[in-house]
Each structure stands twice: as structure tokens, then as C-alpha cells.
Amino acid sequence: HCYSKMAPVASATYYNIIFSLSHSGCLFMSNQKIQKPTLTGQRFKTRKRDEKKVFDPTQFQETIVQGLNQTGSDLDAVAKFLDASGAKLDYRRYAETLFDILVAGGMLAPGGTLSDDLTRTEFCLFTAQEDLETMQAYAQVFNKLIRRYKYLEKGFEEEIKKLLLFLKGFTESERNKLAMLTGILLANGNISASILNSLYNENLVKEGVSAAFAVKLFKSWIHEKDINSVAGSLRKVGMDNRLLELFPANKRSCEHFSKYFTDAGLKELSDFARNQQAIGSRKELQKDLQEQMERGDAFKDIIASAREEMKKNNISEQTMIGIVWTSVMSYVEWNKKEELVTEQAIKHLKQYSPLLKAFTSQGASEILLLVKMQEYCYDNIHFMNSFQKIVVLLYKADVLSEEAILKWYTEAHVAKGRSVFLEQMKKFVEWLKNAEEESESEEDEAAD
Numbered sequence: 001h002c003y004s005k006m007a008p009v010a011s012a013t014y015y016n017i018i019f020s021l022s023h024s025g026c027l028f029m030s031n032q033k034i035q036k037p038t039l040t041g042q043r044f045k046t047r048k049r050d051e052k053k054v055f056d057p058t059q060f061q062e063t064i065v066q067g068l069n070q071t072g073s074d075l076d077a078v079a080k081f082l083d084a085s086g087a088k089l090d091y092r093r094y095a096e097t098l099f100d101i102l103v104a105g106g107m108l109a110p111g112g113t114l115s116d117d118l119t120r121t122e123f124c125l126f127t128a129q130e131d132l133e134t135m136q137a138y139a140q141v142f143n144k145l146i147r148r149y150k151y152l153e154k155g156f157e158e159e160i161k162k163l164l165l166f167l168k169g170f171t172e173s174e175r176n177k178l179a180m181l182t183g184i185l186l187a188n189g190n191i192s193a194s195i196l197n198s199l200y201n202e203n204l205v206k207e208g209v210s211a212a213f214a215v216k217l218f219k220s221w222i223h224e225k226d227i228n229s230v231a232g233s234l235r236k237v238g239m240d241n242r243l244l245e246l247f248p249a250n251k252r253s254c255e256h257f258s259k260y261f262t263d264a265g266l267k268e269l270s271d272f273a274r275n276q277q278a279i280g281s282r283k284e285l286q287k288d289l290q291e292q293m294e295r296g297d298a299f300k301d302i303i304a305s306a307r308e309e310m311k312k313n314n315i316s317e318q319t320m321i322g323i324v325w326t327s328v329m330s331y332v333e334w335n336k337k338e339e340l341v342t343e344q345a346i347k348h349l350k351q352y353s354p355l356l357k358a359f360t361s362q363g364a365s366e367i368l369l370l371v372k373m374q375e376y377c378y379d380n381i382h383f384m385n386s387f388q389k390i391v392v393l394l395y396k397a398d399v400l401s402e403e404a405i406l407k408w409y410t411e412a413h414v415a416k417g418r419s420v421f422l423e424q425m426k427k428f429v430e431w432l433k434n435a436e437e438e439s440e441s442e443e444d445e446a447a448d
Contacts (some may be wrong), residue, residue: 029403034401057097060089061119064101068121075137078123079144086149095155097164102141103163103178108292112169126174132220135180142181143190157191164198167209179213183220186233193233200245211246215264227268241280281313282323289327293352303358318368321359325372328352334382342386346393353397366404367412369394374408378417387417388424402432 067085071077085091091098100108105127106120114120128134146152160182167175185191199210221230234240244252247260254277261270285306292302310320332348335341349356360366373390377383394400409422409429 011088011327052109057094060094061097061101061107063089064098065106065119065121068101068123072123073128075141079141082141082145083148086145091149092151095152096159098152099156099159103159104174108162108166112163112166125177126170128177130173130177132180132223134176135220136184139181139184139188139190142185143188146190157195160185160191160195161198164195165201165204165444167204167213168207175209175213176216179216180220183217184224186217187221187224192237193239194237196239200242205246206248211260214246215261215266218261218266218269219264222266222268223448227272229267231272237246240276243276245270278313282315282319285309285313285315286323286327286330289324290331293327295330299354299358302355306359316364317359317362321356321365321369322372324355324359325341325369325376328355329376336382338385340383341382342389345383345386346389348394349390350397353394353399356394357397360399363401363404363407366400367408370400370404370408371412371414374421375416378420382418384420385424387421388428391425392428402435405429406432 005057022238064085067081068078069214071081083175097107100106101121101124104112104114105122105124107115107222109115114301142156146156163178164182167178171176182191182195199205199214201210204213214444218230231240232242244257245252247256254274257273258270260275261267288309289302289306292305306320306324309315310317328349332344335344356369360369369392373387377387391400391405395402395405405425406429409425413422
């Protein structure tokens with residue numbers, strides 16, 4: 001404004017001054033980045049899409065309950081309603097509410113009771129008829145729903161785990177229906193057997209709820225598939241050795257488990273648990289044997305300890321010799337060179353032959369030991385050429401008799417490496433036969 005009203009000369013002078021100052025650095029504003037103006041005190045309106053939805057299952061529950069009341073007990077109609085509703089309702093957010101309604105008719109409060117202040121339906125699992133066919137139909141409803149909306153899979157498993165923890169809050173009939181449904185879902189692979197961890201809750205176990213629930217569950221599971229399906233699923237999640245934990249500590253024995261489930265018509269489950277218990281005992285025994293050998297305990301002490309365990313766990317000598325053989329061969333670090341491993345094995349087995357001899361007092365035990373040796377040499381390729389030398393060593397150490405060796409050679413061997421090992425043993429077997437014939441001839445001459 002000032003510059004525009006100056007005289008021409010004065011204006012020129014003013015311009016020169018401004019020009020000089022700007023080049024000397026005094027005027028630096030033009031070289032700095034001009035800051036953007038900011039507004040203070042103004043409140044911005046949040047966009048609708050950025051607003052966080054408030055968790056309110058009431059309206060969701062009313063919609064589901066109304067739909068179930070309209071479909072009634074027609075489970076095909078229920079499945080179609082649930083399928084269509086998933087496109088309009090937020091199943092992901094309200095998965096727990098959805099499953100609570102389908103199972104119990106309404107939302108469940110902690111402990112398993114229904115919330116009083118919300119709408120309920122009479123068309124749910126707990127009000128259905130208590131029979132396997134009806135539970136199979138309900139299982140189909142859940143199966144179709146989860147196949148259609150895969151994201152519900154995890155939420156459904158969490159729901160079942162929760163329901164199992166709430167068992168005391170349900171009636172006996174409700175527990176039976178839930179047990180049958182759970183068994184069917186397990187048989188069909190809709191849920192993982194890991195959900196059974198909920199049954200090991202201390203209060204449920206103490207009051208006998210877990211064991212009673214397990215009877216119904218396993219019956220429906222085996223009815224849908226078989227005991228092999230149960231065994232495979234339990235092993236997969238590491239629960240095959242935990243079945244005894246369904247009972248309180250003072251009743252946690254194989255005998256009690258066997259009687260309880262056999263009386264309930266589940267002998268196959270009883271036999272499975274007994275077998276698993278035996279396997280567990282054998283593993284522990286093998287571990288103890290290896291630890292004793294590593295410590296260098298005297299053979300007489302190892303033998304006495306092993307015989308005590310045999311008696312305690314009802315282990316046969318045939319089973320025992322298999323455990324001893326595996327223990328003797330397991331704790332050694334074997335040479336990787338074939339020409340050296342035979343020498344190492346002979347030296348090692350010569351040392352432990354008294355231990356093997358202690359558990360081969362029966363012909364069947366000797367045969368089983370030969371089979372175990374055959375399988376070991378086949379499975380460990382460096383031992384393929386060691387078999388005959390090991391047999392001869394144990395024959396000389398009086399662990400194996402000629403009768404056992406001949407029987408193994410003619411009929412008791414197994415398929416693993418059969419041709420290789422029979423060829424290795426051919427000359428020694430011929431020698432044994434000749435020795436036996438000469439012995440018989442000498443006995444005949446003495447008798448004459």
C-alpha cells in the first residue's frame with residue numbers, strides 16, 4: 001500500500017532497498033515453508049462407517065427367536081431360515097448368542113441358567129425329543145450352518161466347551177441330549193476332541209457328572225462310527241491316556257473304569273482304556289530300565305525291579321522281553337559304519353545277555369525275541385548283516401535255544417527282510433539240524 005503511493009524516484013529507491021535486503025538474507029520468509037492454518041475449538045463429525053457398533057444382542061435374539069417360532073419343529077425349515085438370515089444378521093459378532101438360542105432357547109447366564117429378561121423360544125435342542133434320531137437331525141442343522149458360514153466353526157467349538165462347563169446347570173435330560181449331539185458331531189469331524197478337556201473340570205468330575213455325560217457321548221460316537229474313530233481322535237489331541245481322569249482320584253483305577261463303562265454297555269471303550277493304560281505302563285517301565293542301565297545298576301537289581309513291575313501291572317514275560325530288548329538297544333549311540341556296528345553290537349549284547357536271559361524262560365519269549373531282533377535289524381539298515389552274528393552270540397550265551405531258532409526259521413519269522421535273514425541263517429540252521437540229528441543218534445545208540 002505504501003509502495004503504491006510513493007513518488008516514482010522514491011518508489012525506485014524503496015524497491016532497491018527491498019531487493020538488497022532479500023538477497024542479503026534479511027528477508028527469509030519467502031524461503032520458509034508456509035505453515036497451514038489450523039482450526040482450534042471445532043468438533044469434527046465422525047463418519048457413520050467409522051462409528052463403532054455397540055454390542056447389543058437383544059435385537060439379534062428377538063429376530064432369531066421370532067424366526068424359530070415361525071419355523072417350529074421343522075428342522076429343514078430351521079436350516080433354511082438360518083442360512084438366509086446369515087446374509088442379513090451379524091453372525092460373526094453374535095455367534096455365542098446364536099448358538100445359545102439354538103441349544104437352550106435363549107441367552108445363557110454364567111452357570112447355565114437362561115436370562116430371565118429376554119425373549120425365548122421353545123424350539124431348541126433342550127426342548128427336543130430325547131432320542132438319537134432327533135439328535136442326528138439337530139447335528140445336521142449345525143453342520144449345514146457351519147458349512148455355509150465357515151467363520152462360525154471356531155465360535156461353535158468355544159460354545160460346546162462352554163456348555164460342557166455349564167453341565168451342572170442343566171437337567172439330566174438336557175445333559176443327555178447335549179451328550180448325544182456332541183458325540184455325533186465328534187464322529188462326523190464337526191468339532192475337535194480337544195473340547196473334552198472341559199469334562200476334566202474338578203467339580204464336574206467330583207460329582208460324577210463328567211463320567212455320566214461321557215457314557216452318553218461315547219455311545220452316540222461309537223454308534224455313528226466305531227471305537228477306532230474314537231481312538232484316532234483321542235490320540236490326535238493327546239487325550240487317549242486321560243480317560244481315567246473322568247473319575248475322582250480315589251476311583252481313578254483301570255478296574256473301576258472298566259466296570260463302570262462295561263456295565264454301561266461300552267466294553268470296547270473299557271478295553272481301549274485298559275490297553276492304553278498298559279501301553280503307558282510299558283513306556284514307563286522301558287524308561288526306568290534305560291535309566292537303571294545308564295546308571296550302571298547291578299543286573300540283579302534291574303531284574304528284581306522289572307519282575308516287580310511285571311507282577312504289579314500284569315505284564316507277561318513275552319511283553320517283558322520286548323521291553324528289555326528295546327531298552328538294551330535304545331540307549332546306545334550306534335556307529336554309522338556297517339563294518340563297525342556289528343562288532344559294537346556283539347560287545348554290547350554280550351554284556352547284557354544275562355538281562356535278556358532272565359526273561360526268556362519260555363519258548364514263546366525266545367520266539368518273540370527273535371522276531372524283535374529281525375524287525376530291529378531290518379528297520380536299522382546298518383544292522384542288516386548283523387542278524388546272524390547276534391543270533392549265534394545269544395545262542396552261545398544260552399539266551400536262545402536251538403528249538404526256538406529252528407521254529408523261527410521254519411514258521412515263526414515275519415515278512416521284514418525275510419529272504420535276507422533266512423539266507424544268513426541257512427548254514428547255522430543246517431549245523432543245528434545236524435547237531436540235533438547226531439544227538440538223537442547218540443541217544444538211540446545209548447538206549448540200545
